[in-house]
Every structure is written in C-alpha cells, then in structure tokens.
Amino acid sequence: MNATRAQLITTLQQTQSTLTRLTSTLPDSALDFRPSPDEWSIREILAHLVDDDMFVMRTRLERLLREDNPSLVPHDEKEWHSQRNTSRDKIDELLSDFAVQRAASLGIFAFLREEDWTRTGYHPEYGNFTAQEWLAHWAKHDLTHIRQIEATLDAYNRQASESQ
Numbered sequence: 527m528n529a530t531r532a533q534l535i536t537t538l539q540q541t542q543s544t545l546t547r548l549t550s551t552l553p554d555s556a557l558d559f560r561p562s563p564d565e566w567s568i569r570e571i572l573a574h575l576v577d578d579d580m581f582v583m584r585t586r587l588e589r590l591l592r593e594d595n596p597s598l599v600p601h602d603e604k605e606w607h608s609q610r611n612t613s614r615d616k617i618d619e620l621l622s623d624f625a626v627q628r629a630a631s632l633g634i635f636a637f638l639r640e641e642d643w644t645r646t647g648y649h650p651e652y653g654n655f656t657a658q659e660w661l662a663h664w665a666k667h668d669l670t671h672i673r674q675i676e677a678t679l680d681a682y683n684r685q686a687s688e689s690q
C-alpha cells in the first residue's frame with residue numbers, strides 16, 4: 527500500500543477517538559450550541575458524520591466497486607437536515623453509531639485489491655474520480671468537520687465566559 531493511502535486510512539481510523547475526545551463529556555448546552563442560526567450544532571455535525579458514512583460516503587464507494595463508472599447523485603444536506611432521524615441523538619449513541627459505521631467503511635477499504643483503487647465513478651459536482659480519490663475526499667471531509675467542531679466549541683466557550 528502506498529504511503530499516501532496508508533496515511534489517509536490512518537486519518538479515517540483516528541476520527542472516532544478524536545470525536546470522543548472532543549465531545550463525549552460535553553454538556554447538552556455545548557452539544558446544542560449554534561455559532562449562528564444557520565450553522566450546525568456539534569450534535570448535528572456528529573449526526574451528519576454518522577449518516578454520511580452510512581448513506582453517502584460508503585454507498586458511493588460500494589457503487590464504485592460494484593458498477594462500471596456509476597453516475598452518482600448529489601446529496602442535498604439541507605434536505606437531509608430537515609428530514610434526518612433524530613431518535614439516536616444522545617452523545618453516546620452518536621459516538622457508538624459512528625464507531626460501527628466507520629468500522630464498516632474501513633472494512634471495505636481493507637478489502638480492496640490494488641486494481642480496485644483505480645475504479646471510477648462520476649459525480650456532477652466532482653467529475654470523474656477513483657476509489658483512491660474518494661478516500662482522499664473522505665479524509666478531508668472528516669478533518670473539515672473536526673475543525674468545525676473545534677471552532678464551534680471555541681465559540682461556545684467564548685460566549686459561556688462572556689455571560690459569567
């Protein structure tokens with residue numbers, strides 16, 4: 527396995543422990559805090575990461591592997607947010623659901639043979655991409671949302687100290 531690929535997989539492996547470290551002991555007031563009315567709370571970011579692994583990221587990877595250059599459909603996050611299942615929104619549920627989904631996703635990456643990494647799909651926003659490029663996109667998506675959680679937590683802590 528090449529170094530970049532191994533590094534990207536390590537990034538995906540580390541997300542679960544990073545999310546746990548950042549969020550597992552937060553009070554509900556921090557989990558539900560919004561930096562602004564149209565931004566997601568930390569709880570919603572975690573739910574997005576669970577659902578994305580289950581319904582978007584891994585589903586697209588599976589289609590890449592099973593179909594020849596499948597045409598993938600854009601995922602509407604606003605629609606997702608308004609329709610999402612909120613029945614497993616407790617912090618321990620979100621973190622354990624993420625662990626299960628991420629393990630399943632990593633299981634697929636571990637299963638790929640060298641020739642599988644060059645399989646392609648087409649997406650209207652991203653154009654043509656390979657399984658390898660999808661892995662890079664996925665790792666970047668993790669890091670973007672981890673930074674978003676950190677920034678939201680900073681904003682929460684700032685307003686909490688200002689209101690004292």
Ligand code: NI
Nearest residue numbers: 574578667671
């Ligand atoms: Ni996202």
